Amino acid sequence: MSETLYDFAVIGAGMAGASIAAELAPHARVLVLEAEDAPGYHSTGRSAAFWEECYGGPGVVPLTLASGSYLREHGFLSQRGxxxxxxxxxxxxxxxxxxxxxxxxxxxxxxxxxxxxxxxxxxxxxxxxxxxxxPCADIDVAGLHQHYLKALKTAGATLECRARISRFEKEAGGWRILSESGESWRAAEIVNAAGAWADVIAERAGARPIGIxxxxxxxxxxxxxxxxxxxxxxxxxxxxxxxxxxxxxxxxxxxxxxxxxxxxxxxxxxxxxxxxxxxxxxxxxxxxxxxxxxxxxxxxxAPDRLPVYGRDPECAGFAWFAGQGGFGIQTSPAAARLGAQLLLGLEPDELTRGIDRARYSPQRFSDMKARLTG
The missing domain is CATH 3.30.9.10 (D-Amino Acid Oxidase, subunit A, domain 2)
Structure with missing residues (x-):
C-alpha cells in the first residue's frame, strides 16, 4: 500500500496514458496504472498506424496537423502517401x-x-x-510509445503494471485507488486514459459514462x-x-x-x-x-466521434483523456500536450496554439443533455 499522494493517477499506459503522463510528469507527481503485464498490449500494440491528414474527419485535422511536426522532428514518420x-x-x-x-x-x-x-x-x-x-506517412508506433514511456520515467513518474482497478474511494485530498490484488494508491486527481475501458473506469469512480x-x-x-x-x-x-x-x-x-x-x-x-x-x-x-x-x-x-479531453464537469477530481478512435496515435503529441495544459492550467504553446479546447471538452456532453432536457 502506497501512502504517497500523487497529483495525478493516469489509468492506462497505452499511447494515450503514456503520452499524457509524459507531458504531466515534469510538472507534477504522476502515477500510471496499467492493468496488463506490460504497457501497450491492446490498441497501441496492434495498430497499423499511419499519419493521414484526413483521418478522423475535419474535427480531428487540427490535432493531426499540429502533431505532424513533432512526429517528423523526432523521426517517427516514414513517407507513404x-x-x-x-x-x-x-x-x-x-x-x-x-x-x-x-x-x-x-x-x-x-x-x-x-x-x-x-x-x-x-x-x-x-x-x-x-x-x-x-504527406501521408507510416508511424513507428512502437518507437513513439517507448519515447513517451522513457520520457515519463525520466521525469520521475511511477509506472505500475498488473494494476487492475476494482474501485475508487473519495477521501480527503482526492482518491484512494484499489486494485483487484489488494494494492492501493492515493492521488488528488484521476486521469481516465483507459481506452476501451474508459466508461467502465468512469462508472467505478462515480462519474457519468459519456457513451464511449x-x-x-x-x-x-x-x-x-x-x-x-x-x-x-x-x-x-x-x-x-x-x-x-x-x-x-x-x-x-x-x-x-x-x-x-x-x-x-x-x-x-x-x-x-x-x-x-x-x-x-x-x-x-x-x-x-x-x-x-x-x-x-x-x-x-465518443458519440460525436471527437476525442474527450479535460476535467469532468460533474465529478470533481476526475478527468478524461479518451475517445480517440483510430486517430489517437497520429494525434498523440498535440493531444497529450493539450490535455496536460488543461489539467495544469497552462496556456497554449507552439504545438497547441490555435486548437479549440472547447471542441474536445467533456462539458459538451453536459451541455447537450441540458439542451435535450431543457
Missing part, C-alpha cells in the same frame, strides 16, 4: 469528401484515369477516380503476386469498404470494420477477414497466395 479511390458511381462521394476539407489545411489533389493506376498499377480499371494525399463505445478493427497480412512495392501508397476505398498498404513485401489489408464490442482482448473474426479479401479482389488484380497473419484491436469513439 495516401490514395482514396472510387469508381464512376462514387464521384459525388469524392466531391463531398474534398468539400468537407476545404479550408482545413490538408494537402489533397484529385486524380483520374491513368493517373490513378500510375500510383497503383494493380487497381482494376473501374477504380478510375482518386484523391491523393502526399469500443469498435473492433481487423487487419490481415497477405502474401500477394506480384509482390507489392513498398513505395506504393496507402489505398483507401472512399466508401469505407477496405484499405491496404504494402509492408516489407507483404500487404496489410483491413475491411475498415467498426464492429461494436465489449471492452476485451479483441480477436479477429474469419468473416471479417473474408469480407476484406472479397472487397480487395474486386478492386485489384493481385493474386492472394496466403493469409499469413490476422489480428484485431479496439478503437473507442
Amino acid at each position: 495516401a490514395l482514396y479511390i472510387g469508381r464512376a458511381e462514387d464521384r459525388d462521394e469524392m466531391d463531398s469528401f474534398v468539400r468537407q476539407f476545404d479550408g482545413t489545411g490538408v494537402s489533397i489533389e484529385r486524380l483520374r484515369g491513368e493517373a490513378v493506376r500510375a500510383r497503383v498499377p494493380q487497381l482494376r480499371e473501374e477504380w478510375c477516380d482518386a484523391i491523393y494525399e502526399e 463505445e469500443p469498435k473492433r478493427r481487423t487487419v490481415a497480412q497477405l502474401r500477394v503476386a506480384p509482390v507489392a512495392p513498398d513505395d506504393q501508397p496507402l489505398v483507401l476505398d472512399i466508401s469505407g469498404g477496405f484499405y491496404f498498404k504494402p509492408d516489407n513485401g507483404r500487404l496489410w489489408l483491413s475491411p475498415h470494420d467498426e464492429i461494436p464490442s465489449e471492452p476485451c482482448d479483441a480477436a479477429p473474426e474469419e468473416l471479417d477477414v473474408a469480407c476484406a479479401i472479397d472487397r480487395f479482389e474486386r478492386a485489384t488484380n493481385w493474386t492472394i497466395e496466403a493469409v499469413e497473419r490476422r489480428w484485431a484491436g479496439l478503437r473507442s469513439f
Whole structure:
C-alpha cells in the first residue's frame, strides 16, 4: 500500500496514458496504472498506424496537423502517401469528401484515369477516380510509445503494471485507488486514459459514462503476386469498404470494420477477414497466395466521434483523456500536450496554439443533455 499522494493517477499506459503522463510528469507527481503485464498490449500494440491528414474527419485535422511536426522532428514518420479511390458511381462521394476539407489545411489533389493506376498499377480499371494525399506517412508506433514511456520515467513518474482497478474511494485530498490484488494508491486527481475501458473506469469512480463505445478493427497480412512495392501508397476505398498498404513485401489489408464490442482482448473474426479479401479482389488484380497473419484491436469513439479531453464537469477530481478512435496515435503529441495544459492550467504553446479546447471538452456532453432536457 502506497501512502504517497500523487497529483495525478493516469489509468492506462497505452499511447494515450503514456503520452499524457509524459507531458504531466515534469510538472507534477504522476502515477500510471496499467492493468496488463506490460504497457501497450491492446490498441497501441496492434495498430497499423499511419499519419493521414484526413483521418478522423475535419474535427480531428487540427490535432493531426499540429502533431505532424513533432512526429517528423523526432523521426517517427516514414513517407507513404495516401490514395482514396472510387469508381464512376462514387464521384459525388469524392466531391463531398474534398468539400468537407476545404479550408482545413490538408494537402489533397484529385486524380483520374491513368493517373490513378500510375500510383497503383494493380487497381482494376473501374477504380478510375482518386484523391491523393502526399504527406501521408507510416508511424513507428512502437518507437513513439517507448519515447513517451522513457520520457515519463525520466521525469520521475511511477509506472505500475498488473494494476487492475476494482474501485475508487473519495477521501480527503482526492482518491484512494484499489486494485483487484489488494494494492492501493492515493492521488488528488484521476486521469481516465483507459481506452476501451474508459466508461467502465468512469462508472467505478462515480462519474457519468459519456457513451464511449469500443469498435473492433481487423487487419490481415497477405502474401500477394506480384509482390507489392513498398513505395506504393496507402489505398483507401472512399466508401469505407477496405484499405491496404504494402509492408516489407507483404500487404496489410483491413475491411475498415467498426464492429461494436465489449471492452476485451479483441480477436479477429474469419468473416471479417473474408469480407476484406472479397472487397480487395474486386478492386485489384493481385493474386492472394496466403493469409499469413490476422489480428484485431479496439478503437473507442465518443458519440460525436471527437476525442474527450479535460476535467469532468460533474465529478470533481476526475478527468478524461479518451475517445480517440483510430486517430489517437497520429494525434498523440498535440493531444497529450493539450490535455496536460488543461489539467495544469497552462496556456497554449507552439504545438497547441490555435486548437479549440472547447471542441474536445467533456462539458459538451453536459451541455447537450441540458439542451435535450431543457
